[in-house]
Amino acid sequence: MPAAESPSRAAAGRRPTLTEVAARAGVGRGTVSRVINGSPNVSDHSRTVVERAIAELGYVPNLAARSLVTRRTDSVALVVPEAETRLFSEPYFSAIIRGVSARLTAAGMQLLLVLVREDEDHAKLASYLTSHRVDGVLMVAVHSGDTLPDLLEDLSVPTVLAGRRNDIEHVGHVRADNSGGARLAVRHLLDKGRRTIATITGPLDMDVARARLDGYREALDSAGVTVDEDLIAYGDFTEEGGRAAMRGLLQRHPHLDAVFAASDVTASGAVLELRAHGRRVPDDVAVVGFDDSIVARHTDPPLTSVRQPIEEMGHTMAGLLLDEIDRRGKGHREVILPTELVVRESA
Numbered sequence: 001m002p003a004a005e006s007p008s009r010a011a012a013g014r015r016p017t018l019t020e021v022a023a024r025a026g027v028g029r030g031t032v033s034r035v036i037n038g039s040p041n042v043s044d045h046s047r048t049v050v051e052r053a054i055a056e057l058g059y060v061p062n063l064a065a066r067s068l069v070t071r072r073t074d075s076v077a078l079v080v081p082e083a084e085t086r087l088f089s090e091p092y093f094s095a096i097i098r099g100v101s102a103r104l105t106a107a108g109m110q111l112l113l114v115l116v117r118e119d120e121d122h123a124k125l126a127s128y129l130t131s132h133r134v135d136g137v138l139m140v141a142v143h144s145g146d147t148l149p150d151l152l153e154d155l156s157v158p159t160v161l162a163g164r165r166n167d168i169e170h171v172g173h174v175r176a177d178n179s180g181g182a183r184l185a186v187r188h189l190l191d192k193g194r195r196t197i198a199t200i201t202g203p204l205d206m207d208v209a210r211a212r213l214d215g216y217r218e219a220l221d222s223a224g225v226t227v228d229e230d231l232i233a234y235g236d237f238t239e240e241g242g243r244a245a246m247r248g249l250l251q252r253h254p255h256l257d258a259v260f261a262a263s264d265v266t267a268s269g270a271v272l273e274l275r276a277h278g279r280r281v282p283d284d285v286a287v288v289g290f291d292d293s294i295v296a297r298h299t300d301p302p303l304t305s306v307r308q309p310i311e312e313m314g315h316t317m318a319g320l321l322l323d324e325i326d327r328r329g330k331g332h333r334e335v336i337l338p339t340e341l342v343v344r345e346s347a
Contacts, residue, residue, distance in 0.1 A: 016057040024053035072135055075110040076100075076321060079125070079139045081146065087115065090237070090265055091293035092310055096140055096162060099314020107322055109135075116148065136321045138162070144205045158324035160317045164207050164334075172324065174317045174335045176308035178208050181339030182215025183222075185260045185288040185306050188341055190223050194258035194286055198231040200245040200270060202262040209237075212262045212290060231256065235266050242269025250277055257285055258347070264289035264296045267303055271346070286347035301345035308339050 018036075022029045027046055034042050035050040042050075053059070078100055080087055087093050097113070104111050112134060116125055125148070128134075136158035139149060142165050149171045152159040161173035189197050199216045202209030213232070220227050230252045233245035242261060246269065249256060259274075261267035267289030271281055279285050281301060289296055292307035316335055 016059045018059070021050065021053045021057060021059050024057060025049040072325075073133060074108060075112055075134045076104055076318070077112045077114050077125075077134045077137045079114045079116055079137055079148065080141060081116045081139070081143070081148070082141050086141075086238075090263075091295060092263075092291060093140065095293070095310035096314040096317075099311035099316075100138060100318045101314075102311075103315045103318035103322070107318075109322070135325045136160075138317050138321055142206070143203075144207065158321055160321040160324065162313060162317055166207060169207075169334075172320055172333050174313050174320065174337065175208070176310075176313065176337050177339045178211035178308075179215035179218065181290060181306035181308060181341075182212040182260065182262075183219040184339065184341040185290070185304075186216050186219035187223070188304070188343070189258040189260065189286055189288060189347060190219070190225070192258075192286060192347065195225065196231070196253060196256040197225075197258040197260060198233065198249045198253065198256050200233045200235045200242055200249075200259060200261045200266050202235060202237045202266070204234065209262055216260055228253075235262065237263045237266055239265050239269035239272075242266035243273040244269075246270040246273035250274075250279075258287070259285060260288050260290075262290055264291045264293045264299070264303060264305055267305070267346075268295055268299045271299055271303075282345065282347050288341075288347045292342050296342070296344070299346070304344045304347040305342055306339050307342050309337050312337060 018029055018032055022032045025032065025046075027050060031042060031046050032050050035047050078097065080093065101111050114125060137152055138160055140162040142149070142161050142163050144165050146165055149159055149161060149165070153171060159171055161169070161171055163175045164173045186197060197220065199213065201213050204210055204213070217227050231249070233249050235241040235245045242265070245266070246259070249259070250273075259267075259270050261270050267287055271287055274281055274285050274287070281287050287303065289303045289305040290308070291310070292305040296303035296305040316337070320333055320335065
């Protein structure tokens with residue numbers, strides 16, 4: 001009589017079963033199921049032996065059957081309320097996507113990218129989500145008037161934001177220390193002997209832009225320098241917005257000697273406009289940006305910039321969302337990541 005086929009030999013000729021995984025690991029089928037479904041109610045030892053058995057046998061869960069039982073889709077939507085031009089032209093978004101994707105891939109989750117530009121799109125997205133097409137939502141570039149996070153919360157859809165809408169945000173979110181980073185930038189300019197320091201903001205319906213403007217004001221105030229409102233120009237995080245804001249600043253204050261821009265893209269526009277007006281950077285006007293993106297390294301001269309850990313933000317957002325989906329989160333959480341100044345030739 002032939003010997004019984006071993007689990008490993010069975011796996012070589014056909015798809016291994018959950019029962020075979022349980023036998024290899026020396027645990028019950030229920031324990032294997034809980035490990036596969038990400039349940040927290042499994043000991044570290046049991047999780048280790050089950051994962052080892054899965055790897056040895058090459059077991060692949062039946063995701064269709066799993067979804068019927070768990071009502072999980074193993075997919076997450078990343079919602080970007082911006083036009084395609086901003087999404088593909090600004091390094092911030094690609095870095096966020098890399099961080100999110102890495103964390104979700106490690107968890108066996110799919111990422112869906114959703115662009116939402118109009119209020120009608122909000123309604124369509126809400127309808128999509130109520131059909132249980134995704135397990136949760138990540139949202140970037142939030143503005144103060146965004147109602148989508150509230151709508152998602154009303155639908156009991158796990159949601160995590162990149163940034164916040166205001167200082168009483170009740171939805172879980174991850175953000176950089178924007179005001180602290182701005183203070184670092186302005187103090188650096190002051191330490192370099194600059195005294196007529198202007199700033200170009202981002203759109204002030206975004207908390208990130210308001211926080212960086214607050215940091216600018218706080219740094220000047222702490223140094224005993226009176227804030228001149230004419231040295232504040234309002235931008236939109238774009239290169240052309242930076243150029244337009246810089247033109248206005250030079251008209252009002254032709255002898256300014258430094259500029260803190262709320263993004264690297266904006267700063268690059270400011271540098272181009274300064275050069276068009278015959279100003280040398282940093283000899284005549286020092287310039288500092290924010291993000292420490294690839295733009296900062298390729299501007300001429302390379303930009304001094306405030307580094308925010310954008311990929312880490314994406315990774316952390318995805319981790320918080322996975323915790324919410326698995327009901328392991330401790331309610332809506334706020335994570336603030338540190339910033340640091342990277343000094344280059346522009347200041």
